[in-house]
Amino acid sequence: MPDVLRVAVPVPLPQLFDYRAPPGETVAAGCRVVVPFGRNKRVGIVVGHAATSEVPAGRLKTIDAVLDDAPLIGAELLATLQWASRYYQHPLGAVLETALPVGMRQAKPLPFEGERALTLAAAGRAVAADPPLRRGTRVRTLFERLVDGPLAYATLDETLPGWRDSASALRQRNFVETIALSTATLPTARVTGPTLTDEQRAAIDAVAAEHGRFRAFLLEGVTGSGKTEVYLQLIERVLAAGGQALMLVPEIGLTPQTLRRFRERFGASVFALHSGLAEGERSRAWLAAARGDAGVILGTRSAIFAPLPRLAIIAVDEEHDASYKQQDGFRYSARDLAIVRARALGVPVVLGSATPSLETLANVEAERYTRVRLSARPGSARAPTLRVVDMRRSRLVHGMSPELVTAVRDCLARGEQALIFRNRRGYAPVLTCHDCGWHADCERCAKPMTLHRARARLVCHHCGAERNVPAQCPECAAQTLAPQGHGTERLEEALVDLFPQAPVVRIDRETTRRRGALEALFDSLGPDKPGIYVGTQMLAKGHDLPNLTLVAILGVDDGLYSADFRASERLGQLVVQVSGRAGRASKPGSVLLQTHHPDHALLGTLLRGGYRGLAASLLAERRDAQWPPYAHLALLRAEAKQLQQTEKFLRDAAEAAGMPDGIDLAGPIPAPMPLRAGMHRAQILLSSAERARLQHFLPAWIDALRALASARHVRWSVDVDPIDLY
Numbered sequence: 001m002p003d004v005l006r007v008a009v010p011v012p013l014p015q016l017f018d019y020r021a022p023p024g025e026t027v028a029a030g031c032r033v034v035v036p037f038g039r040n041k042r043v044g045i046v047v048g049h050a051a052t053s054e055v056p057a058g059r060l061k062t063i064d065a066v067l068d069d070a071p072l073i074g075a076e077l078l079a080t081l082q083w084a085s086r087y088y089q090h091p092l093g094a095v096l097e098t099a100l101p102v103g104m105r106q107a108k109p110l111p112f113e114g115e116r117a118l119t120l121a122a123a124g125r126a127v128a129a130d131p132p133l134r135r136g137t138r139v140r141t142l143f144e145r146l147v148d149g150p151l152a153y154a155t156l157d158e159t160l161p162g163w164r165d166s167a168s169a170l171r172q173r174n175f176v177e178t179i180a181l182s183t184a185t186l187p188t189a190r191v192t193g194p195t196l197t198d199e200q201r202a203a204i205d206a207v208a209a210e211h212g213r214f215r216a217f218l219l220e221g222v223t224g225s226g227k228t229e230v231y232l233q234l235i236e237r238v239l240a241a242g243g244q245a246l247m248l249v250p251e252i253g254l255t256p257q258t259l260r261r262f263r264e265r266f267g268a269s270v271f272a273l274h275s276g277l278a279e280g281e282r283s284r285a286w287l288a289a290a291r292g293d294a295g296v297i298l299g300t301r302s303a304i305f306a307p308l309p310r311l312a313i314i315a316v317d318e319e320h321d322a323s324y325k326q327q328d329g330f331r332y333s334a335r336d337l338a339i340v341r342a343r344a345l346g347v348p349v350v351l352g353s354a355t356p357s358l359e360t361l362a363n364v365e366a367e368r369y370t371r372v373r374l375s376a377r378p379g380s381a382r383a384p385t386l387r388v389v390d391m392r393r394s395r396l397v398h399g400m401s402p403e404l405v406t407a408v409r410d411c412l413a414r415g416e417q418a419l420i421f422r423n424r425r426g427y428a429p430v431l432t433c434h435d436c437g438w439h440a441d442c443e444r445c446a447k448p449m450t451l452h453r454a455r456a457r458l459v460c461h462h463c464g465a466e467r468n469v470p471a472q473c474p475e476c477a478a479q480t481l482a483p484q485g486h487g488t489e490r491l492e493e494a495l496v497d498l499f500p501q502a503p504v505v506r507i508d509r510e511t512t513r514r515r516g517a518l519e520a521l522f523d524s525l526g527p528d529k530p531g532i533y534v535g536t537q538m539l540a541k542g543h544d545l546p547n548l549t550l551v552a553i554l555g556v557d558d559g560l561y562s563a564d565f566r567a568s569e570r571l572g573q574l575v576v577q578v579s580g581r582a583g584r585a586s587k588p589g590s591v592l593l594q595t596h597h598p599d600h601a602l603l604g605t606l607l608r609g610g611y612r613g614l615a616a617s618l619l620a621e622r623r624d625a626q627w628p629p630y631a632h633l634a635l636l637r638a639e640a641k642q643l644q645q646t647e648k649f650l651r652d653a654a655e656a657a658g659m660p661d662g663i664d665l666a667g668p669i670p671a672p673m674p675l676r677a678g679m680h681r682a683q684i685l686l687s688s689a690e691r692a693r694l695q696h697f698l699p700a701w702i703d704a705l706r707a708l709a710s711a712r713h714v715r716w717s718v719d720v721d722p723i724d725l726y
């Protein structure tokens with residue numbers, strides 16, 4: 001009778017821990033248990049059983065409590081987590097720590113499973129016909145909405161921003177109360193979708209034909225072609241058949257529109273799952289998924305670990321997006337795990353993008369994935385025209401060429417909206433002294449600090465260090481300190497100056513810090529008024545702005561000459577995605593790309609062949625150079641206070657590696673940013689034509705690294721399938 005439980009405990013140690021089950025009890029894999037751990041108690045997950053343990057019988061401890069009667073994590077999810085732990089070389093306990101919401105990791109009863117909703121209380125219902133509330137006020141609006149029945153908090157968040165203040169006013173008069181509804185009883189607001197285009201219908205049919213079978217699809221649809229509509233209708237079919245759907249998006253905060261569209265279509269069975277949620281809400285969504293109450297989980301990266309017993313389809317929108325890869329701790333790719341889970345479950349998975357990653361395109365080329373296409377925008381909308389503006393001979397106005405300024409003026413005169421894209425927040429990327437050439441650098445990163453003028457601070461965008469703006473040059477005492485270059489803050493100032501009549505809305509991390517700020521900014525300009533958006537890549541993602549017809553792209557030049565192997569791919573994706581915001585409805589859109597390098601090969605390829613042309617040429621380059629997707633990488637990063645410590649560790653690591661068969665080992669080499677936040681950084685890059693060779697090699701090597709004396713003085717990590725070498 002095997003009575004040893006193998007338990008994963010959320011600690012950064014690679015092994016499982018053995019415990020004895022309480023006498024006479026069986027505890028299934030996937031259940032949470034409370035275990036004594038050192039001097040503390042921990043909540044762990046039972047991963048398996050064994051007949052015997054290496055721990056001597058006398059020292060084998062018994063678990064304190066079993067928290068779940070039935071497994072909280074089903075067999076498929078547990079298997080996926082174990083696979084991910086092995087593949088990404090990260091301890092299973094720590095993997096579980098990433099996968100489970102905090103609420104699930106506590107030795108507490110599970111939070112209640114209902115959905116919080118606001119409803120009229122008895123006093124409110126009594127006056128429902130003629131409420132004593134002034135007409136046209138927000139309080140009255142909220143009240144009137146509730147007359148039709150209870151509304152979930154989530155629905156109110158989507159449809160009545162700021163409703164909480166009105167709710168407290170109503171609560172004071174005992175007109176409303178909060179109740180917990182099971183999701184099944186919540187009224188759903190159903191909106192039907194548009195008539196599909198032939199291509200959309202073909203895409204849906206192709207995927208739906210694989211219901212109940214694993215198959216990976218690339219939904220390659222130009223920007224604005226209606227990919228979201230394809231996901232929505234596929235999910236509709238899955239729900240009708242009693243299944244659940246998992247939909248991953250890069251960042252929910254950036255695209256509140258998406259959540260709104262899902263809620264309109266599927267009502268309260270849609271649960272959002274992302275890091276911006278309060279802990280209680282996260283747990284609630286997670287449990288609703290686990291119990292099968294949630295029909296759709298719409299979430300960011302970590303939602304890939306949602307337990308979904310009836311999962312029947314997975315969709316990953318903007319699959320090329322870097323946010324799917326976690327960049328610290330457990331460095332998994334949610335996009336890749338979507339494939340792993342879909343295969344384990346035997347369900348279709350759809351990766352969608354207008355600018356697919358080269359990995360995914362290579363998988364299509366190798367016939368592992370099936371491509372379905374949306375080649376045009378629905379209705380009268382056309383793809384925008386792209387033109388390169390040569391800055392070399394023009395006299396710039398606040399960093400903008402006269403051509404660009406004219407185009408913005410014309411756009412506003414037509415009553416339309418323009419988007420000025422610059423991927424640099426702050427006022428100016430550098431502050432220099434005109435007399436002696438001094439510039440303000442971060443001492444801990446040896447890189448220029450960005451001037452934030454409104455806050456009157458210099459900020460390092462690499463480590464977050466801040467300081468006051470000096471009144472005079474610290475080197476030569478001249479009073480000639482001047483900002484160099486243009487960030488979004490400075491462009492905003494310039495645009496207000498140039499176009500005093502037009503509203504200018506800046507969208508970047510500074511202006512959207514508060515919850516709901518992004519939506520408020522979009523609302524402030526509204527869908528029809530003429531005006532200007534200026535901002536960073538936050539503006540590149542998924543926004544659907546019908547009156548936006550001009551996109552101006554500034555400052556891509558850094559990206560043209562970056563050393564990172566993925567820089568060209570990323571730049572192409574960014575340009576195409578930002579461009580895709582123009583002309584999405586009936587009016588035609590145009591894009592101006594301002595550069596000092598109009599003859600650069602990348603721009604030429606992009607202009608002539610679009611993203612597909614660029615991707616084909618980049619794939620050929622990667623094949624020649626044996627870079628991913630034609631090779632597989634693992635990166636050992638190390639950093640320490642002293643350079644010698646980093647170097648010593650990496651030399652030892654290289655020695656421990658020896659000369660593994662079929663694996664190229666490059667390094668130790670300095671990291672692209674050799675100094676960051678005061679730490680000296682370097683790395684070793686492993687590369688192999690065969691994934692299996694790396695997978696075979698890494699575990700023993702990592703064990704050896706853990707045992708190195710020099711490892712004690714450094715922070716190190718191994719990144720499997722790194723998306724950059726930064």
Ligand SMILES: Nc1ncnc2c1ncn2[C@@H]1O[C@H](COP(=O)(O)OP(=O)(O)OP(=O)(O)O)[C@@H](O)[C@H]1O
Nearest residue numbers: 194195196197223224225226227228229378542580
């Ligand atoms: N069949 C259709 N008929 C009419 N309008 C449609 C149809 N399908 C989608 N649309 C509309 O077209 C616009 C773009 O669709 P959607 O946002 O789904 O595109 P997308 O491919 O996801 O775009 P992107 O990748 O650029 O974010 C939306 O306003 C959507 O409502």
Ligand SMILES: [Zn+2]
Nearest residue numbers: 442445460463
């Ligand atoms: Zn710094």
